[in-house]
Amino acid sequence: MRKRLVAAALAALAAGALTTPAAAQAPRPLTTVSVLAHGSKAGTAVVSGQNAPGTRLDVGGVHTASAHTLQIDYQVQQTGYWCGPAATRIALSARISPPSQSTLAAQLGTTVNGTDHISQVTGVLNANLGTGWYETKEMPNDPPTQAQRDLLWYDIVLDIDHNYPLVANIVAPPGNQPPGYPSDQTIYHYFTVIGYDDANRTVLIADPASFSGNQIYWLSFDQLATLIPPKGYSA
Template identity: 80%
Template sequence: MRRRLVSSAIAVAAVGALLHPGLAQASPVAHTPPVSVLAHGTKAGTAVVSGHNEPGTRLKVDAGRTSSGHWLEIDYQVQETGYWCGPAATRIALSARTAPPSQGVLAGQLGTTEAGTDHIGQVTGVLNANLGGGWYETKEMPNDPPTQAQRDLLWNDIVFDIDRNYPLVANIVAPPGNQPPGYPSDQTIYHYFTVFGYDDVDRTVLIADPASFGGNQIYWISFDQLATLIPPKGYSA
């Protein structure tokens, strides 16, 4: 555990399931070149990787830095069922530091059911259990819209963690009118995804989204949007 601006360890009651669970087979690692984020830029709305919708599909994303940005190397994988966004996002986060367990193993560790992964505190515990130690903490954002202090802490956590090779896992609520690219525009989506990069000038964050809505796997969104997607849930950082 390390020093933080603010710490909160109360579990967030959040259901991380997609609205229409389904069954799927895992796919082998795709024979594609590693993904270069740098080649695409860091503006909000930029799709870095799209078109790989098959459940279980894996892609390697290379780490990189610019004068204002930093992103980590990850082993991305599309979630294998409609309700494994929690295990898939946890797996992606672990992949920046270690060879991660399968989504199925992580689903067991998380206690994930067909109703999803209940709260972000379960993700925090599984991240720490697999990595050893107590780096990750559960951070709540109960206010919607978030307070300035909550926004400041979120940005600080993103920069602090990514600069030390720790991705974040966020539990989000995406209603119609406030959604990442490709989400079903007529539904509210309760979901988990991984934050593994940032750009300080563009004020954007790089998302690895295991759901692959609309064919989007890796994309940039504004920090402002991320800060509105997490409440009233929380994140592991």
């Protein structure tokens, strides 16, 4: 199904007429916190806090004319090397009651050295959902080509509009880091993309590292596109 949608939508994109079907309905957790698009009259565009590792933060979705964010069950990664399991769990939580981080770490083959490759995340997402939706997308060029950037934005919109968060494997060196990251280190990491704002060309990140308390935050699409190379993402 996904490949048919991709082929049809890429043709529409080339013709300047991209549209996507309505999103599937997400399972709703018991408690929600609204995450609002940039420019919303109702309030802020950033949700962050100081949750201890393993505690829950239920984040509620919103869909406006230009923005779409998903409802997920956020958790801080429970060890320094479980960003892959935690990001995978966040993605799964938009659709199902997800396994624990420890269960996902076992499924992913995560060790004290982390989760080796984004393809392991893709396989575990599909195995738990039973949909075959997710594919591994490599971004080996640094900086990425325009074609890779276009595909990344298209994948974000397609996946979010169908209630599938993306998981990205990133490399964040000093001088190009999301908010709160240690500025003197290159961080190899996994986080989850749970929304987009087309008007502002931004993406909503659920970051299991919680660096300086930054857990759910908006990031420019341009920066996201520079953080993924030479790794990849599951979409």
